[in-house]
Amino acid sequence: MLPFESFTLKNGLRVIVHKDQSTPMVAMNIIYMVGSRDENPERTGFAHLFEHLMFGGSVNIPKYDEPLQKAGGENNAFTNNDFTNYYLTIPKNNLETAFWLESDRMLSLAFSEKSLEVQRQVVIEEFKQNYLNQPYGDVYLLLKPLAYQKHPYRWNTIGKDISHIEQAVMSDVKSFYKKYYNPDNAILSVAGDVDTKEILRLAEKWFGPIPSGITIQRNYTEEPHQGDLREITVERKVPQSAIYMAWHMPERAVPGFYKTDLISDVLSNGNSSRMYQNLIKKSKMFSDISAFVTGDLDKGLFIVSGKLLNGATKEDAEKLIFREIEQICDQLIKEDELKKVNNKIEANLLFSRMSILSKAMNLAYYEMLGSVSLINEEVDNYQRVSRKAMKEQATELFVESKPSILYYKAVNDY
Amino acid sequence: MQLDRSNIPPHGTPVHLAFEEPQREVLDNGLEVFLIDAGIENALRLDIVINAGSVFQDKKLTATSVGKLLKEGTNGYDSSKIAELIDNYGSYLDISVTKDTATITLYVLSKHLKKLIPLIGKMLHEATFPEEELKIHIDRKRQEFLVNSEKVRYKAMLEFNKLVFGESSAYGQILDYKDFDLIDRNDLLRFYKDNYHPENAYVVVSGKISDEIVPMLNTYIGATWQPNRNVILQVPGPGNIGIKEKYIEKPDAMQSAIRIGRPIFSKQHPDYNKFLLLNTVLGGYFGSRLMSNLREDKGCTYGVHSFVTNYKHAGFFSVSTEVKADATEIAMREIMFELSRLQTEKIDDDELNRVKSYIYGTFLRTFDGPFALAERFKSAKDIGEGFAFYKKSLDEILQVTAAELFETANKYLNPEEMITLVVGKVNNS
Numbered sequence: 001m002l003p004f005e006s007f008t009l010k011n012g013l014r015v016i017v018h019k020d021q022s023t024p025m026v027a028m029n030i031i032y033m034v035g036s037r038d039e040n041p042e043r044t045g046f047a048h049l050f051e052h053l054m055f056g057g058s059v060n061i062p063k064y065d066e067p068l069q070k071a072g073g074e075n076n077a078f079t080n081n082d083f084t085n086y087y088l089t090i091p092k093n094n095l096e097t098a099f100w101l102e103s104d105r106m107l108s109l110a111f112s113e114k115s116l117e118v119q120r121q122v123v124i125e126e127f128k129q130n131y132l133n134q135p136y137g138d139v140y141l142l143l144k145p146l147a148y149q150k151h152p153y154r155w156n157t158i159g160k161d162i163s164h165i166e167q168a169v170m171s172d173v174k175s176f177y178k179k180y181y182n183p184d185n186a187i188l189s190v191a192g193d194v195d196t197k198e199i200l201r202l203a204e205k206w207f208g209p210i211p212s213g214i215t216i217q218r219n220y221t222e223e224p225h226q227g228d229l230r231e232i233t234v235e236r237k238v239p240q241s242a243i244y245m246a247w248h249m250p251e252r253a254v255p256g257f258y259k260t261d262l263i264s265d266v267l268s269n270g271n272s273s274r275m276y277q278n279l280i281k282k283s284k285m286f287s288d289i290s291a292f293v294t295g296d297l298d299k300g301l302f303i304v305s306g307k308l309l310n311g312a313t314k315e316d317a318e319k320l321i322f323r324e325i326e327q328i329c330d331q332l333i334k335e336d337e338l339k340k341v342n343n344k345i346e347a348n349l350l351f352s353r354m355s356i357l358s359k360a361m362n363l364a365y366y367e368m369l370g371s372v373s374l375i376n377e378e379v380d381n382y383q384r385v386s387r388k389a390m391k392e393q394a395t396e397l398f399v400e401s402k403p404s405i406l407y408y409k410a411v412n413d414y
Numbered sequence: 415m416q417l418d419r420s421n422i423p424p425h426g427t428p429v430h431l432a433f434e435e436p437q438r439e440v441l442d443n444g445l446e447v448f449l450i451d452a453g454i455e456n457a458l459r460l461d462i463v464i465n466a467g468s469v470f471q472d473k474k475l476t477a478t479s480v481g482k483l484l485k486e487g488t489n490g491y492d493s494s495k496i497a498e499l500i501d502n503y504g505s506y507l508d509i510s511v512t513k514d515t516a517t518i519t520l521y522v523l524s525k526h527l528k529k530l531i532p533l534i535g536k537m538l539h540e541a542t543f544p545e546e547e548l549k550i551h552i553d554r555k556r557q558e559f560l561v562n563s564e565k566v567r568y569k570a571m572l573e574f575n576k577l578v579f580g581e582s583s584a585y586g587q588i589l590d591y592k593d594f595d596l597i598d599r600n601d602l603l604r605f606y607k608d609n610y611h612p613e614n615a616y617v618v619v620s621g622k623i624s625d626e627i628v629p630m631l632n633t634y635i636g637a638t639w640q641p642n643r644n645v646i647l648q649v650p651g652p653g654n655i656g657i658k659e660k661y662i663e664k665p666d667a668m669q670s671a672i673r674i675g676r677p678i679f680s681k682q683h684p685d686y687n688k689f690l691l692l693n694t695v696l697g698g699y700f701g702s703r704l705m706s707n708l709r710e711d712k713g714c715t716y717g718v719h720s721f722v723t724n725y726k727h728a729g730f731f732s733v734s735t736e737v738k739a740d741a742t743e744i745a746m747r748e749i750m751f752e753l754s755r756l757q758t759e760k761i762d763d764d765e766l767n768r769v770k771s772y773i774y775g776t777f778l779r780t781f782d783g784p785f786a787l788a789e790r791f792k793s794a795k796d797i798g799e800g801f802a803f804y805k806k807s808l809d810e811i812l813q814v815t816a817a818e819l820f821e822t823a824n825k826y827l828n829p830e831e832m833i834t835l836v837v838g839k840v841n842n843s
Contacts, residue, residue, distance in 0.1 A: 022452060024429040024778050060419040065701045067422045070768045072775025074699075089779050093426030100423050107419070121713025121738075125669070129716050129736050133668045135564040209417065239560035271485075271497035280550070281493070287554040307561075309553060340502050347504030347523055350457050355783040 001376050002353060004363055005196045009203060011212045012184025016363045016372050017199045018191040020356050026092045026192030027360040030102055031368050033187075034180035035082040037152040037220055037298065045159020048079040049123050049168055050176055054086065056115030058105035071097040079157050082297040083368060089357055092193050096202060103206035106186065109177060116170060123165050127158050135238045139305075139408065146230055147246045147301055147404040151223040182213030187367045191360040220298055223248065231405040233314075240287065241308045242408040243317045247397050249302040252295055253369050258381050259393035260293055260302055265341040266333055266390075267291040267304075267324060272340070274327075275304075279320050285312035286320075297369075302397060314407050328394040332387045345382050431777060431808055433801040436618070436791060439628050441636030445612040450791060451623040453784035458527055458621035460520040461788055462538070463796070466609035467514040469584035469725075474593040476605045479551060481511040483602065484518065486547035488536035493547055496533060503529055513585055514726040514796065521785075524622055528630055535634035538610060543602045556594040566664065567736060570671035570837045577660060577833050578677050578730045585728050611642040616795065620788035658833045661840040670742040670838030674749050675732030676831055681724050681797050687810040688822040689722060689731070695761060695769050695819070696720050696752060696827075697733055699776075703752050704733065712748070714741035726796055731826070739839035746834070753832070756823035760816045770812055777808050 006016045039046050054077065055064045068075060073090035090098050131137045140156055148154035159165050188207070190199050226248055250256030268275040268291040279286045287309045294300035304325075308317055352358050366375040436448035468477040485500075485507055486493040500507050503526040508519045518537065522530055562568040572588040579586030617635075619627055679686060690698075697704040697720030704718045718735035737745040780790055794803040 020454075022454070022784075023782050025775075025782055066768060069699065069701050069772040069775075070422065071425060072771045072778070074772070074775060074779060089775075089782070091429055091775055091778055093429055096423040097425070100419070104419055118710060118713040122709055122716055125714065125736075125738055126716040128668045128738075133566065133736075135561050205417065238564065240557050270501035272494065272501040277494060277497075280554075284550065284553070287557045307557065309557060336502075340498075340504075343504035344501060345504075347457075347521075350455050350523065351506075351521055353455055354453065354457065354785050357782065 002359065002363075004372060004375075006367070006372055007196075007200060009183065009208055011208065011210055012182075013203070013207050013210075014187045014367055015199065015203050016187070016189040016367055017194060017196045018189070018356075018359055018363055019194060019196075020191055020359065021193045023192060023356055024092055025089050025356060026095050026098070026190060026194055027087065027089045027357040028095075028098045028102065029085065029087045029189045029357075029360040029364045031187045031364045032084045032086075032181055033082075033185050033368060034084055034176075035080055036155065036157040037081050038180070038218075039152065039155075041152070041155070042164070043168065043172060044155040044161070044164045045123070045127075045157070046164075046168060046172065046176065047084060048157050048159070049119060049165055050173065051077050051079045051084050051086075052119040052123060053109065053115060053173060054105055056112055056119065057110035058101075059108035059110060061101065061104050062110065064101060064105065067097060068101055073098065081153055081157060085361065085364075087357060087361060095190075095192075095194065099202045099206040102188075103210065106181060106183060106207065107210050111170060111174060113170060116168070116173060120165055120168060123158075124162055127162055127165070131156075131158055135236075136242060136408065139242075139244060139406065142232065142234060143244050143246055143303075143404065143406045146232060146406060147226075147248070148223050150221045151298065152220055153223070153296060153298065153300075179213065179216065183207060183210050184212040185216060187364045189360045189364040189367070191356040191363070223299060226401045226404070229402040229405070231407065233407040233409055235409045235411045237412065238408070238410045239412055241312075241314070241410040243304075243306055243308065243314065243321070244406040244408070245304045245318075245321060245403045246301045246405075247403045248401055249293060249300050249397060251299050252297050255381070255385075256393060256396075257293070257295075259385050259390050260397060261295075262338070262341055262382060262385055263328055263390055263394055263397070264291045264293050264302065265344065266328070266337055269341060269344060275321075275324055278324065279306065283320055284310055285316055314409075318405070325394075325398050329391065329398055332391055335387065338387055338390075342383055346379050349378060428774070429778070431781075431805045433781065433787065435800045435802070441612075441628075441632050443612045443636050443639055443641050445615060445617060445636060445639070447617040447619065447628060447631060448791065448795070449623050449627070450618065450620040450784060450787050452787055453621055456524040456622055458522055458524050458619060458627075459785045459788055460522070460527070460534070461618040461620075461792060462518040462534070462615060463618070463792060464516045464518075464610055464615040465514065466516040466605070466614070467512050468587070469513050470609055471605060473597060473601050474587060474589055475552075475555075475597045476601045477516065478511045478555075479548065479597060480543075480602050480605050480610075481509045481516040482551055483543050483547055484509055484537040484541050486551070487542040487544045488533070489540040489542060490536065491533055493544070499530065499533060505530060517792075524624065527627070531630050531634045535638055538635060539639045541606060543599055543606070545599055548597075548599055548602065552594055552597060556591075559589060559591070559594070566667060566669065566671035566837045569662070570673050570734075570835060573660065573662065573837065574673040574675070574732060574833075574835050577657065577835060578675065578732075579728065580656065583728075585725055612639050613641055618788050618791055618795075620784045620791075660835050662835075662837045663840050664838050667838035668739055669736045670739055670745075670836055670840070671734075671736050672742065672745060672749070673732055673734050673835040674746070674832050675720075675730055676826070676833055678722065678729045678731045678826065680727060680729050685822060685825070687807055688814050688818055689826060690807075691769065691773065691811050691814050692756065692819055692822050692827070693720050693722050693731065694773055695765065696756060699769070699772050701768070701772075703755070704735075704749065707748050707752060708735065708737070708745055712741070712744070714738045714745060718745075718749075736838075742836060742839055746836070750829045750832075753823075753827045753829050756827055757820075760820045763816070766816055766819070770814075773811055774808065777804060
């Protein structure tokens, strides 16, 4: 059990507090419920570019970082398909500085042209550094538009194309801010040696005066069922060929998610897992193999990715992967296998509670999923899944619909 | 009253770094065990640190292969049985090998420690290094090496290490493709026999500590892992630095990786803390001079950082970045400019105090949670210190004056003494 207390301000800001007296630091996390799925298809990469602009000064504070550093704090942020997450840690004696900084950039930004111009360049370099100038860096730029044809998950958080980032203008920045950066679209969590009364006082003082936004209508085009196998092959100068297979799977907050996640664990979590033992150790046709779920709020992907070894062909690779997939569909997994993956989940949950920052992040995340109390129901959600339910889920995932396959072919001179 | 949003709220009284030193125990074989009792969750982290890093090897790849193969076979447990055991109890077993040490780290729920400790004991003195497992390991590592070699960042890291320490030094040796064909099982057996001994190691247990732990360690490690009185620990010597500039052309690269730096002292040196502060001002945090210049002003990089990298007996300073290919020259010029600026202008109080506060926060931050405490303790222990080292270090940093920083910059940051490496687009056309 992870203890917490929570309250909601009049303007709709949800606040969660967790007390941990073992450290002199406090962690603060803010989720804004906006991600790349909310973008205009002609202006992809915007939510992430916007995250950079959140550090370019707010209405009363010209620089975000300097006063935070003066207070001994450190911060960072990330953006994904569904939400944007800002976090910081600060010595507990300077906690009010964190409330001051975060509330000011929720109140209004400075909207500086210079900041927009520079951050466009910075994000373009980030695009190159992580996606283009990197072996296998463009895999998801290729795989996502193959697997999704309608839903906004078809583009990546970094953006579909560099030109989209180049074209971002200040009016886009302002309207995006106005629509999404409001207290009723945010979740604030605080973890550390703090008490809820004091957090309530600080939250009311700094965030209370910020007006709510207009209720956001969210309508994401549902991805149609995939009845046909789709595949593409690309040739790249890399040392090893690689294969990526993606199947559609249930959204994060339904029972099907837990069943699917357990299937991925049976296949590839840990060195005793089926794929590690059969594909890496026995067949020796893979140097790496992994099966994982994307965990998106809308229907996500179940992905198997592997790098090929010892002259294995695309056909060899597919055959080995499909054999494991078919086995999951045809036969009940063993009882001790289910027990093993559940032990792992239980332990992981505990290990994720060993620092205040990860606790603050998790609390806000579960509140976004629907309710912070879900954080203490996770283990049960997994343990409730039976072997039979997993087999049925596998059939739904792998038999009733078809995958998208990206074959990343090495053309090498090694 | 109107809320004042323009001024930073007053700071409270600073909290001080104060951590109890771990409780020290000695097992029957002389092995030291340090217990860090912290946290509320029923989870434990066990670290066994052995002086068996790559500086002690005669042939490249030996130290890492020995480390990684510890979980691929011991008397009584084959590779798949070890994997089953670790996964069944929801635990994680990591083995990391650096230049100085090999560390076996087990994360485990407290209730399962006793199931796994017999295996850990066997890994320390009854590992079998099966030929077949070595082959699988080497094949995978070779591929990983090839993939990494395509990354300008990785390539630059290896090359810079060689430039800074000289290839003849134990700290300067770097991997080459052919090394993967030269390693054999006998190298592993010899290295294991020579280096894996209790007098060459120590143990740290962190988390919720119970009375059962030390007797358990004594039964499965203290009573079985025999000391070897003949061990003599060599101290690796410095190599010769040859060239000071190297350019590796990658004509189709979109970005260039730049490294600029020099060898520097280890953590025990009297100027260490002053240099650490200087490094932070230059490129050690998000608001640093390099970051403000290259990223926030010119937008030619996603990030630029400077580092003080410490090994047990050596260290180096480096500035590291990947920049837009056609900004390679500008970036190099600006890095040199920022180095000289620290030598010609004294830092103002506002910036100095900001950096000090930031470092103060960083010190506190690295102690977040029981497992992080173990991490901090090991770093101190490796140079013969305990938690008190951090308090002393922080107190010293908070005392450094602008004049001292200026003097330190003039002693260690001369642009003409820097070693420069560029991987990527060198000749701008």
